[in-house]
Amino acid sequence: MIRTILVTALLFGAFGAVLGADPNLPKPDAQWSLLPNEPGLRNHGVVLTDGGAAFDGRGAYLEVSQAPKLGKGDFTLAVWVRADDGNSSADILSQYDSKRKRGFLLSLKSNAVTTSQSNRRHLHFGIDNDHASKWTDRGRPGNAVLAFSLTVHDGYMYAGTCEPGPNESGRVYRSNGDGRWESCGAPDKSNAVTALAVFEGKLYAATGKYRLAGSALPESTNTHLGGCVFRYEGGGKWTDCGRLPNVEAVGGLAVFRGKLYASSLYKPPGFFRYEGGTSWTALPTPSGKRVEALAVYRDHLYASGYDEGHVYRFDGEKWTDLGRLGENTQTYSFAIYEGKLHVGTWPSGRVYRFEEPNRWIDVGRLGNELEVMGMVVHNGRLLAGTLPLAEIYQYDGNSKWTRLTQLDTTPDVRYRRAWTAAEYRGEVYYTTLPSGRIWSFAAGANAMWDTEFPAGWHHVVASRCGNQLCLFVDGKRVAASPFDSSRFDLASEQRWRIGAGPNETFRGMMRDLRVFQRALNVDEIASLVKATRRD
Secondary structure, three states: OHHHHHHHHHHHHOHHHHHOOOOOOOOOOEEEOOOOOOOOEEEEOOEEEOOEEEEEOOOOEEEEOOOOOOOOOOEEEEEEEEEOOOOOOEEEEEEEEOOOOEEEEEEEEEEEEOOEEEEEEEEEEEEEEEEEOOOEEOOOOOOOOEEEEEEEEOOEEEEEEEOOOOOOOOOEEEEOOOOOOEEOOOOOOOOEEEEEEEEOOEEEEEEEOOOHHHHOOOOOOOOOOOOEEEEEEEOOEEEEEEEOOOOOEEEEEEEEOOEEEEEEOOOOOOEEEEEEOOEEEEEOOHHHOOOOOEEEEOOEEEEEOOOOOEEEEEOOOOEEEEEEOOOOOEEEEEEEEOOEEEEEEEOOOEEEEEEEOOEEEEEEEOOOOOEEEEEEEEOOEEEEEEEOEOEEEEEOOOOOEEEEEEOOOOOOOOOEEEEEEEEEOOEEEEEEEOOOOEEEEOEEEEEEEOOOOOOOEEEEEEEEEOOEEEEEEOOEEEEEEEOOHHHOOOOOOOOOEEOOOOOOOOEEEEEEEEEEOOOOOHHHHHHHHHHHOOO
């Protein structure tokens, strides 16, 4: 009994002076200051300072020795967060069992899927008990044979299309998730908008003349070349940001170390850095090889390759060849799962995990498919789209992939693709070729703030309240999602992790983490923000 009282004093009472506890504030069921000499935590490389816990985004995290038991009831998570700029998804707090697909996640999602940066610093709160929704048809943007690119920006989903008819061109469409797609115009005359990205708070679109013969379809009668990048100004207006020299189609767009980069889809190889206005600097490519899909992982920019089955790493000045993945001739897609970079391939239809240069671990083939395209981690699950059947698979560990569905059943074609993906309003969206339709799916229940998380310190609250999941930032509710609470028993023996989970480890700082085994109301959240703010 005496020991219990002492432990309770250490865990809770001692933080009162540090955190400026107010007796009128809601009493947490667990609390960690995340300051030096913190009891009750197992430290895996996190630096505890007087300003909070500093996470390096390279594997450091904290493990909670004892935490509240969750089950079918309400709960609230509250923490101050300062997220450093990053382009990979980062877990703030998690208790997730990947084998049972049970638990919760609080994360910042940044996804690079095939050619596009589909999500950037979107706050996500998800729970699961191995529950999955049906797939929903979200419509076809325009006359698309394919939505080549997807991204989410300021509360809307944007799709860049390939529309190959003689009087058509690739366009950008906007949706709020209701299946209707509003045209934002055609940036230029080529048949495809091949990539989308958000850079310095603006939406950028890259164009190309997509060679449909590469998907075993009749070639487009639109002969206009692309290779340009445009910035969206709203109202269907696009600002020309320049043409990439000798490029007929842009391959990928990505933001790396505060700069926008682009690659060439077809030969000759090309890799470029945006300098503002209409100016682009041409940079070398690795041994004259093409670099295609672009993704940021732990301080480097990674690129897939269509000239050989290799992956390349860029440090801002030079490239490193990381070796060939099996006997493959092309690499297509990236995802960061459980802190490791995963890559999809052609023609083996396999996914490989990166360990170190020239060391790739085969984590299995997706059915009998030949190519692995759009990959994304959605509420703890690694998903991937394929060719030739446009199937979606889920990774279940130990090199096992489970087929979830076939999205495109167009008859009498050789290839069908599940091309790219993005997360929006708590669901994952996939695009298809040649039907041009877009489909959505949800693993578990999710609330998502589809706006870029701001710089600096911010108070984050994630709440399970009856049949609703909610997110609050600085006391304001920013997202809410209804769900059937009876389906979600979160009881688990998994350890709670601060700064780690099924995505990537966190980069930035945290302080004052509180857990309540009930749902706080709006007034309580506001008082908590006010009492714990440090200006």
